[in-house]
Amino acid sequence: MDYDVIIIGGGPAGLTAGIYTSRARLKTLLIESFSVPCQAVTTDHIENYPGFPEGVNGFELVEKFKKQAEKFGTEFIVSEVKSIKNNNSLWQVITEDKSYIARSVIIASGASPKKLNIPGEDKFRGRGVSYCGTCDGALFKDKETVVAGGGDTALEEALFLTRFVRKVTVVHRRNALRGTKILQERAFANKKIEFIWDSIVTDIKGANKVTGVKIKNVKTGVETDFLCDGVFIFVGYTPNTSFLKDTLSMDENGYIISDDNCLASKPGIFACGDCRKKLLRQVAYLRAATVVKSY
Numbered sequence: 190m191d192y193d194v195i196i197i198g199g200g201p202a203g204l205t206a207g208i209y210t211s212r213a214r215l216k217t218l219l220i221e222s223f224s225v226p227c228q229a230v231t232t233d234h235i236e237n238y239p240g241f242p243e244g245v246n247g248f249e250l251v252e253k254f255k256k257q258a259e260k261f262g263t264e265f266i267v268s269e270v271k272s273i274k275n276n277n278s279l280w281q282v283i284t285e286d287k288s289y290i291a292r293s294v295i296i297a298s299g300a301s302p303k304k305l306n307i308p309g310e311d312k313f314r315g316r317g318v319s320y321c322g323t324c325d326g327a328l329f330k331d332k333e334t335v336v337a338g339g340g341d342t343a344l345e346e347a348l349f350l351t352r353f354v355r356k357v358t359v360v361h362r363r364n365a366l367r368g369t370k371i372l373q374e375r376a377f378a379n380k381k382i383e384f385i386w387d388s389i390v391t392d393i394k395g396a397n398k399v400t401g402v403k404i405k406n407v408k409t410g411v412e413t414d415f416l417c418d419g420v421f422i423f424v425g426y427t428p429n430t431s432f433l434k435d436t437l438s439m440d441e442n443g444y445i446i447s448d449d450n451c452l453a454s455k456p457g458i459f460a461c462g463d464c465r466k467k468l469l470r471q472v473a474y475l476r477a478a479t480v481v482k483s484y
């Protein structure tokens with residue numbers, strides 16, 4: 190056996206698991222992906238994580254988690270996990286270039302932004318289409334931008350974009366936002382943000398880069414052309430669990446089903462963070478937040 194525990198994923202959930210398992214003197218390896226950055230790292234400002242009344246940059250917060258896990262002895266490698274296999278009541282974790290044996294595996298592989306799957310989305314990715322305002326916002330100085338979506342991510346990122354852009358038009362498929370009230374209040378109060386309700390982006394147009402989108406009113410069916418330089422897509426997330434296909438029980442969207450103790454459907458396999466089926470997706474997963482959500 191190489192390790193007591195292998196953790197798959199280097200976001201807040203995986204790193205917190207690393208702090209706990211290493212501190213319990215369990216020999217721990219954390220495998221993080223290079224190609225899939227954790228969502229917290231690409232969040233400019235996290236203001237609802239306890240202990241940081243002024244808020245904290247997501248990258249800095251995750252770096253602190255990592256230092257803390259390292260301090261207690263978590264080992265780190267960067268690689269893609271391809272699959273996990275049962276091996277005489279131990280688990281074999283197979284990466285692109287090596288495999289490791291462990292008694293337990295903690296899946297903390299997170300989730301990646303969903304695509305709209307509309308014409309132009311792939312073609313203009315990196316040339317006007319983005320899934321991360323924090324990463325790409327500065328490239329759109331004084332530009333006209335569209336944000337698709339109406340959840341926390343769409344509102345947070347729209348607010349962030351206003352630091353750079355001339356205008357953000359949030360296109361939301363209903364006439365009420367899903368995002369937290371405080372973010373709604375800020376977005377409504379921000380002069381650079383406008384809303385187009387009951388509408389979806391159906392097409393992204395351009396030549397070398399984005400020059401506009403088609404927006405369809407879902408109630409009337411009327412489609413209009415809208416000129417813009419950037420389209421930011423924040424329509425939810427898909428769990429990064431395809432490498433576990435046929436290994437664990439998952440719901441219809443690919444979220445791992447686990448019990449109250451995060452134990453997944455096979456002995457020795459645990460799931461935590463955004464890849465797990467649960468109500469809330471927060472860096473600080475507090476019961477208090479569950480209460481707020483139920484109102």
Ligand code: NAP
Nearest residue numbers: 338339340341342343362363367389423424425426469470
């Ligand atoms: P989300 O809550 O699932 O919201 C997705 C938004 O996109 C919704 O408004 C949804 O519309 C819309 N949408 C989904 N599919 C669409 C489609 N095909 N076309 C057009 N619109 C579509 O996703 P999220 O905002 O990324 O948040 C994910 C999780 O992370 C949530 O649990 C959220 O609370 C959490 N989060 C928290 C914070 C924070 O606490 N600061 C920040 C970011 C994210 P409908 O509303 O009509 O469904």
